[in-house]
Amino acid sequence: MAGGNSLWERLKRWTPILVIAPAVFCSFVYVFVFSGWTLYISLSDSTLLPTYGFKGLDNYASLWANRRWGVAYSNLFFFSAVYVLVTMAVGLLLALLLDQKIRAESFWRTMYMYPLAVSFIVTGTVWQWLYNPTSGIQFLVNSLGWTDFEFALTTDRKNAIWAIIITGIWQSAGFTMALFLAGLRSVDGDIVKAAQIDGASTFRIYRKVILPSITPIFLAVAVVQLQAAIKTFDLAVALTNSGPGISTTFPATYVYDFMFQRGEIGQGAAAAMMILAALAVVLVPYSLYLAWRRRREVARV
Amino acid sequence: MSDAVLSSAPAIDLEAGRARRRHLLSRVVIYGLLTVFALIYLIPLWVVFFNSFRPLPEISANGLIAFPLSFRLDAWPQAWSEFCIGGQCNGMQRYFWNSVMMVVPATIISTAMGAVAGYVLSKWRFKGSEIVFGMMLLGVFMPGQIALLPWAFVLGQLGLSNSVYGLILVHCIQGLSFTTLFCRNYFIGIPDDLVKAARIDGAGFWRIFYKIILPISPPILIVTVIWQFTGIWNEYLFGVVLNSGANQPITAALVALSMSGTTVRTYDVMSAAVLIGALPPLLVYFFGGKYFVRGLTQGAIK
Amino acid sequence: MASLTVRNLRKNFGAVEVLKGVDIEAQTGEFIALVGPSGCGKSTLLAMIAGLESVTSGEIWIGDRMVNSVAPKDRDIAMVFQSYALYPTMTVRENMAFGMESRGIPKAQQAETIARVAALLQIEPLLARKPGQLSGGQRQRVAMGRALVRDPALFLFDEPLSNLDAKLRVDMRTEIKKLHQRVGKTTVYVTHDQVEAMTLASRIAVMHQGQVQQFDEPDAVYNRPANIFVAGFMGSPSMNFIQAEITTDNGKPVVTFPLAGGGTASLPLFNGAAERATNRKVVLGIRPEHLSRQSSATAAKPGMATMTAPVEVVEPTGAETMAVLRFGDREVVGRFSPDDAPKTGENMPLAVDMSRACLFDPTTEKRI
Numbered sequence: 013m014a015g016g017n018s019l020w021e022r023l024k025r026w027t028p029i030l031v032i033a034p035a036v037f038c039s040f041v042y043v044f045v046f047s048g049w050t051l052y053i054s055l056s057d058s059t060l061l062p063t064y065g066f067k068g069l070d071n072y073a074s075l076w077a078n079r080r081w082g083v084a085y086s087n088l089f090f091f092s093a094v095y096v097l098v099t100m101a102v103g104l105l106l107a108l109l110l111d112q113k114i115r116a117e118s119f120w121r122t123m124y125m126y127p128l129a130v131s132f133i134v135t136g137t138v139w140q141w142l143y144n145p146t147s148g149i150q151f152l153v154n155s156l157g158w159t160d161f162e163f164a165l166t167t168d169r170k171n172a173i174w175a176i177i178i179t180g181i182w183q184s185a186g187f188t189m190a191l192f193l194a195g196l197r198s199v200d201g202d203i204v205k206a207a208q209i210d211g212a213s214t215f216r217i218y219r220k221v222i223l224p225s226i227t228p229i230f231l232a233v234a235v236v237q238l239q240a241a242i243k244t245f246d247l248a249v250a251l252t253n254s255g256p257g258i259s260t261t262f263p264a265t266y267v268y269d270f271m272f273q274r275g276e277i278g279q280g281a282a283a284a285m286m287i288l289a290a291l292a293v294v295l296v297p298y299s300l301y302l303a304w305r306r307r308r309e310v311a312r313v
Numbered sequence: 314m315s316d317a318v319l320s321s322a323p324a325i326d327l328e329a330g331r332a333r334r335r336h337l338l339s340r341v342v343i344y345g346l347l348t349v350f351a352l353i354y355l356i357p358l359w360v361v362f363f364n365s366f367r368p369l370p371e372i373s374a375n376g377l378i379a380f381p382l383s384f385r386l387d388a389w390p391q392a393w394s395e396f397c398i399g400g401q402c403n404g405m406q407r408y409f410w411n412s413v414m415m416v417v418p419a420t421i422i423s424t425a426m427g428a429v430a431g432y433v434l435s436k437w438r439f440k441g442s443e444i445v446f447g448m449m450l451l452g453v454f455m456p457g458q459i460a461l462l463p464w465a466f467v468l469g470q471l472g473l474s475n476s477v478y479g480l481i482l483v484h485c486i487q488g489l490s491f492t493t494l495f496c497r498n499y500f501i502g503i504p505d506d507l508v509k510a511a512r513i514d515g516a517g518f519w520r521i522f523y524k525i526i527l528p529i530s531p532p533i534l535i536v537t538v539i540w541q542f543t544g545i546w547n548e549y550l551f552g553v554v555l556n557s558g559a560n561q562p563i564t565a566a567l568v569a570l571s572m573s574g575t576t577v578r579t580y581d582v583m584s585a586a587v588l589i590g591a592l593p594p595l596l597v598y599f600f601g602g603k604y605f606v607r608g609l610t611q612g613a614i615k
Numbered sequence: 616m617a618s619l620t621v622r623n624l625r626k627n628f629g630a631v632e633v634l635k636g637v638d639i640e641a642q643t644g645e646f647i648a649l650v651g652p653s654g655c656g657k658s659t660l661l662a663m664i665a666g667l668e669s670v671t672s673g674e675i676w677i678g679d680r681m682v683n684s685v686a687p688k689d690r691d692i693a694m695v696f697q698s699y700a701l702y703p704t705m706t707v708r709e710n711m712a713f714g715m716e717s718r719g720i721p722k723a724q725q726a727e728t729i730a731r732v733a734a735l736l737q738i739e740p741l742l743a744r745k746p747g748q749l750s751g752g753q754r755q756r757v758a759m760g761r762a763l764v765r766d767p768a769l770f771l772f773d774e775p776l777s778n779l780d781a782k783l784r785v786d787m788r789t790e791i792k793k794l795h796q797r798v799g800k801t802t803v804y805v806t807h808d809q810v811e812a813m814t815l816a817s818r819i820a821v822m823h824q825g826q827v828q829q830f831d832e833p834d835a836v837y838n839r840p841a842n843i844f845v846a847g848f849m850g851s852p853s854m855n856f857i858q859a860e861i862t863t864d865n866g867k868p869v870v871t872f873p874l875a876g877g878g879t880a881s882l883p884l885f886n887g888a889a890e891r892a893t894n895r896k897v898v899l900g901i902r903p904e905h906l907s908r909q910s911s912a913t914a915a916k917p918g919m920a921t922m923t924a925p926v927e928v929v930e931p932t933g934a935e936t937m938a939v940l941r942f943g944d945r946e947v948v949g950r951f952s953p954d955d956a957p958k959t960g961e962n963m964p965l966a967v968d969m970s971r972a973c974l975f976d977p978t979t980e981k982r983i
Contacts, residue, residue, distance in 0.1 A: 027518040028437035032445070035430045035493070038486050039449045046463040047455075053462055062462065106350060109343050122602055123351045126358070129598030129605070131547030133564045134591045137571045138357045141377055141580065151376040182353070187609070194610040202700035205667050210714035210765075211688035220713070224704040243456050246549045250568055264550075267458040272554060277462060284458040295454055329684035 047288065054281035062277065071282040081283065084261040088290075091177055091262070092241040099181050099237055100230070103188025108218070110189070111196045121193075125186035132183065136250025139179040140166060143251075166252050169259045176251055176260055180244070188233050195229040196222060228305075235298045242290050263287050361591070365389065365584035372580045392585035398569045400558075405589045407559055408566035412546055412593075414477050415562055419484035420541040424534060426485070427492020432526050434493065435500040436508050437518070446497065452490025457550045460487070468555060475556050483555065484545045491544075492537050495608065499533035500526065536608040539601050543594040563590045617676075618643045618801035619664065619769055624673035626659055626825075633659050635825040636673070641769075641818075646795050646802045648816035650809055652848070655822040657805045658773060664803060665771055666690050678768055688717070693762035694771040697778060699754045701746040701761070708742040711761050732763045735797070752783050759791075763798070770802040776811065788814060809849045813837065821845045838971065843898065843980040846973060852903050852937065855947040858977070859899040861889050870899055870974070873943035875925055880942070882920040882967060888974045892983050900973040903937070906949035908957070909964040918970030926957040940965075 023030075054072070057065040075081050106124055110117055127135060142148040145164040153161040165175035199222050207217045245264035252260045254269070261269075263283055271280030356378060363381045364372055365388050375382070394404035401407075434446050464483055465474070473479035503526065511521045552562040567590050570583060598605055619641040626634040634656045641647045649657040662668040664675060666687035675682050682690050702710050708729060715725045733739045736756045746754055755775060762770060775791075776784045792815055795802060806812055812819045813833045820830040821844070829841035840846035846854045859872040861884070868889030869881045882899075913919050927946070928939040936956040938949050940963065949957070949965075957963050974983040 024517060028433045029439060031518070032430055032433040035426055035449070035489055036445050039445075039452055039490060042460065042486050042490075043448060043451045043455060046460045049463045049466075050459050050461075062466070105346075109347055112339075112343055114343065114347070118602075120347055120351065121606075122599070123354050125602075125605070126595065126598055127354070129543055129594045130591055131549065131564055131567075131594075133547070133549050133567050134361075134587055135357070137567055137583075137587055138361055140571060141578075142357065142360065144377075144578075147372065147376045147578075147580070149378065152378045155376065182357075186354075190606055190609050200698065200700065202696045202698045203702060205665075205687075206694065206696060206700040206761075207702070207713070208667065209665060209687045209692060209694050210761075211717040212713070213717070216717060221702055221704075227704075239454060245457075246564075249549070250571065253572060264456070264458055267461075268550070268554070271458075271461060281462060284456070284461070287456045288459055291454060291456060332684045332686070 050281045050284055053277060054279075054285050056278055058278045058281075060275035060277070067278065071278045075279055075282045075286070078279075080258050080261055081263075081266060083258055084263045084266045084283075087173055087261060088242065088244070088263055091173060091180070091244065092238060094177050095180050095184075095241050096234055096237045098177075099184045100188050100192075100233060102181060102185040103190075103233075104192050106185065106189040107192035107196055110193055121190070124189055127183045128187055130183075132246035133250045135179060135183050136247050139175070139182075140251050143167075143175055167256060169256050172252050172256060172260045176244075176247060179251055180241075180247055183247075184237065184240070188237065191229060191233050192226070195226040199225050231298070235294060238294050239291055242287060242294070263290075361584050361587050364580050365392075365588055367581060369579060369581045377580065388581040388585040392582045392589060396570070396582055396586060398566050403559075405563065405566060405586050408561060408563040409589060411477055411560060412562040412564075415480045415484065415552075416542055416545045419481045419488065419545050420538055422481075423485045423488035423492050423541055424537045426489055427494075427537060428496045428527075428530065428534065429522070430489065430493040431496025431498075431500050432522055434497045436503070436505065436521075436526070446493075449490045449493050452487065453494060457487075461550070461554055464551070464555060475558075475560050477556075477560065479555055480552060480562070483551050484548070488541055488545065492541060495537045495540070496530070496533055499530070503529065532604075532607070535601065536604045539597055539604050540608050542597060546594050566590070617641065618645070618678060619803065620674070620676040621660070621664070622674040622676070624660070624663065624675065625671045626656075626663060626668065627671045633825050634663075634671075637822075637825075637827055639820050639827060639830055641801050641803060643801055644799045645818065646804065646816050647818045647820060648812035649803065649805045649820050649822060650807065650812040650848075651822035652807060654824075656825040657807075657822050660822070661771055661773055661803060661805045664769075665692055665694055691768040692771055693765040693767040693769075694773065695755075695758045695762050695775045697774040699746070699758040699775075699778075701754060701757055703746055706743055706745055707738065707749075707757050707760075710746070710757060711764050714761070714765055728764045728766075732760050735763070735794075736760050751779050752787060755779065755787055756790075759794070768801065770800050772802065772804040772806075774806050776806070776808075791815060810851065813849070819849075821848060823848075839982065840900075840973065841982055843900070843975050846900050846975070846982070850902055852948045852950070854900045854902050854973075855942075855945075856975075857899045857901070857942055857945055857947070859897055861892055861895050861897055861974075870897065872899065874922070875941040875943055880922040882922065882969055882972075884974070885918055885970050888983050892974065892976070894976060894978075896977050897983065898975040898977050898980075900975060901947070901967060902971065903948045903950035905968040905971050906940075906947075907951060907966050907968075908955035909966045910955070913966035916966075916968075918968060920967045920969045921965065922967060923962050923964050925962050926959055929957055929959050931956065938963075 052064070053062055055067060055069070057063055057067045110120060114120065143150075143164060143166040145151065145162070145167070148163075150161060150163040153163070165171050165178075203221060203225075204217060207221045212220070243264060244262050245268070248254060248260055248262045248265050249268075254261045254265045263286060267280050267283045267287065269280075270276040270283060360377050364377055366384050366386065367381050368383060368385055368387075371382055392404060393406050393409075395402060396404045398405075398408075430449070434442050468474045468479040468482070471479075471482075473482060507525055508521055511525055516524065546562075547564060548562070549564040549568070553565040553568070556562070556565075567587060570586055617640045619639075621637055621639050624634055624637040625632065637656075637660060639647070639649075649660060651657050659668060663670060664677075666682065666685060670683045677690055677692070701707075702713060705713065711729050711732065712725050715728065729742070730739075733742060736759060738753065738756050738760055741749060741753055741757065746757070749757065758775070772791075776787055779787060788811055795815075804812075804815060813836075816833060818831060819833055819836050821828045821836060823844050829836055829845045831839075831841075836845060837849050840849065843856065847856070857872050859870045861868060861870055862881075863869065864881055864883075868884045870884055870889075871879050871881050874880050907913055909921055924940040924942055924947070926938050926940050930937040930939075931953065934953075936951045936953050938951060938957040940947050940949055940957070951957060975981065976983055
């Protein structure tokens with residue numbers, strides 16, 4: 013664009029870049045410098061405070077040798093698998109139900125989605141009370157007559173992880189439901205009508221026509237849920253505080269514990285880097301896939 | 314034959330009855346399932362709400378999930394100003410105000426910065442602007458744990474450790490990725506021709522922002538403010554790590570509260586305390602619900 | 616036996632009455648068109664015939680069955696949508712097989728039917744592709760193929776050519792006509808384009824505001840329109856309407872209206888229209904092609920009247936020349952051969968073919 017060459021004019025042309033420079037700088041520092049810093053600490057001999065003697069991969073070795081980390085990692089795998097799949101299944105079910113021309117749809121939607129506005133801390137706290145056998149769900153069911161019913165997950169070392177899974181699903185199903193519902197609604201109505209005339213039952217229409225059309229959304233939702241699962245922290249703290257014992261430790265609680273309770277920030281940083289690595293394993297292939305698909309669509313047009 | 318059939322009136326419609334019965338059955342199943350799920354979602358809310366009004370002996374006797382038999386308001390003032398958390402017995406109010414003082418400025422500043430950044434990235438594209446956007450996008454997915462130690466160090470250097478201002482700074486920087494994402498995706502939908510016409514008319518960078526972009530951005534600004542408010546209010550990790558004691562936000566107080574259950578679990582006061590912590594975003598949700606969803610479907614899928 | 620009968624059909628959406636008592640029918644093998652402007656109810660009518668919309672009152676018969684509450688898949692129909700509505704995640708072959716699969720037809724028979732229809736429509740090379748890889752015209756043919764494999768009693772088309780560009784539309788129109796001549800199925804075709812209706816259908820139902828204005832052969836709809844709406848809707852450029860009066864001139868009935876620049880035009884009437892009129896005031900309808908330059912040929916033809924009018928705008932299109940002339944205080948469009956083209960500004964001597972002109976009652980708007 014034409015413009016003079018005086019200092020004022022040149023400054024004006026640079027305005028966009030000048031305006032965004034601080035934001036870019038902060039983002040750069042936040043994303044790269046902070047990660048690099050934490051990476052360095054994970055390779056250093058820091059314990060209570062950062063020191064900068066190079067220790068190589070020793071922290072990582074102690075990390076993986078630590079039994080508690082093993083518990084955290086296997087909890088993460090198990091939790092992620094069940095949480096992601098079941099949250100999507102429940103969300104899909106609710107979305108399918110709401111897609112059937114329901115009356116007072118916004119009432120039902122509000123009911124299922126209000127947990128999104130609530131912190132995992134609040135949810136974890138309240139559900140902790142519900143899991144309490146002397147006053148929560150077990151108490152209710154017992155007092156209604158089924159005296160053998162047991163539902164004290166948070167005090168059961170082997171099954172406490174299920175408490176976290178169930179509560180996590182409760183919190184997040186509304187989110188997946190909202191996305192799936194938007195997806196179902198984005199399908200061209202004429203295609204459904206054509207399938208009806210073609211003689212397909214409602215079930216067959218969903219299975220063969222509607223759901224295949226929204227597979228990109230399934231993928232996107234799965235990725236979002238998975239990265240949230242990897243970061244699980246608030247829920248584990250509020251519901252069980254990694255207990256009983258260490259049975260519901262998660263990588264994120266491990267980091268907090270080692271960094272700020274035990275004065276082992278080197279190992280804590282190593283654990284933090286492992287969380288970052290897990291996220292990268294999920295997000296990098298997905299973004300590459302998205303870029304590939306976008307390129308293919310552009311080429312076709 | 315056809316004339317005889319066609320002239321009989323009124324015609325009997327066999328299919329109608331069968332179709333109606335099928336329809337009724339499916340409606341029963343659908344509404345039944347919806348109600349079951351609604352109850353599952355209602356119960357925790359019910360528990361927290363009603364138990365803040367029930368006297369403790371009644372809760373201990375009848376459990377948490379029961380119809381309230383009596384009603385008292387005592388738990389609320391107790392939770393607000395007398396409850397003991399982490400050694401201090403001043404209730405939730407200190408932490409509530411900490412959260413307010415942290416959330417309001419952080420929301421406003423991060424939204425404003427995000428709007429401007431989104432404006433630049435969508436309407437003033439330059440070489441490398443896509444890379445810049447990609448980098449800011451990474452900020453959305455970063456795990457908080459990576460930034461804990463660096464932030465502790467930076468805040469210490471700036472003299473902002475253990476203060477609300479430190480948290481405001483943290484949430485502004487971290488929220489920037491998110492708000493930029495939302496605003497940029499929204500502004501991309503504004504036709505570039507509008508900006509070009511304005512430039513031909515002689516308008517500069519800021520004038521275009523104030524006169525063209527800002528007037529049509531309330532929808533996305535509301536969505537961004539709502540999401541930022543909710544996200545920052547409900548945030549726990551940074552609040553509990555970077556601040557301590559009486560400077561922590563309300564989420565940290567809630568955790569301390571539920572862990573400090575010594576001998577007697579005072580569910581009535583704890584319910585009131587939880588509600589104090591949960592109500593602000595919850596009210597925002599109930600009043601601004603559709604903006605919530607809009608933010609979801611716009612931001613999350615992209 | 617009629618393939619399709621619609622009796623006194625009404626449809627309400629809430630408080631809005633969209634169809635106000637429609638009666639049409641189609642004989643076996645007939646091609647009928649439902650034509651009208653947006654909002655006239657034609658698409659709603661088609662959707663009700665298909666079973667995609669419920670019936671408020673009235674009857675729909677397909678063959679000898681009343682199908683008001685019968686599900687679309689059991690009505691023995693096939694439909695081609697404006698947007699083609701091809702299943703995006705399936706190949707063309709799978710698109711065409713979907714209906715047969717839903718009915719449990721054996722695979723061998725499916726393959727045979729698909730091969731036959733694909734040959735008929737010349738889409739064999741496309742069978743392994745997905746809809747996203749096809750052009751507009753190809754998608755249209757696949758949509759028709761999907762309907763043809765059903766071999767139904769009734770074909771329904773919902774504005775299938777609207778999404779195509781002008782040239783393709785003309786080509787596909789001919790293909791549809793050829794197809795109908797080959798396959799001979801009863802067809803109901805909805806369009807807003809009256810040219811499509813005229814060229815394709817054996818009978819046209821002109822609809823307006825939820826009612827059928829006229830249901831007749833194309834020739835009748837065009838030359839003997841039932842009312843002003845039908846007259847104005849069919850034909851492009853549309854018929855000219857002139858406020859006029861019936862009087863007598865030397866004992867013969869004429870219709871008069873003021874001319875530009877003073878004076879009155881006086882055109883003789885034929886066809887006994889004057890006798891049927893109950894009012895002296897009428898609306899005179901003249902189609903653009905019924906105007907021509909006065910010549911010895913026009914003087915010799917029976918039923919021609921003469922007048923002059925100034926020419927305001929001339930628009931040559933190559934094959935013909937359109938012109939805007941002024942009749943009194945009205946503008947009138949005429950269609951002339953390029954050899955006798957009007958010139959801008961000339962006071963053109965016109966020959967008006969009164970044997971084809973229509974008279975309408977100004978209050979009821981019906982043709983006299």
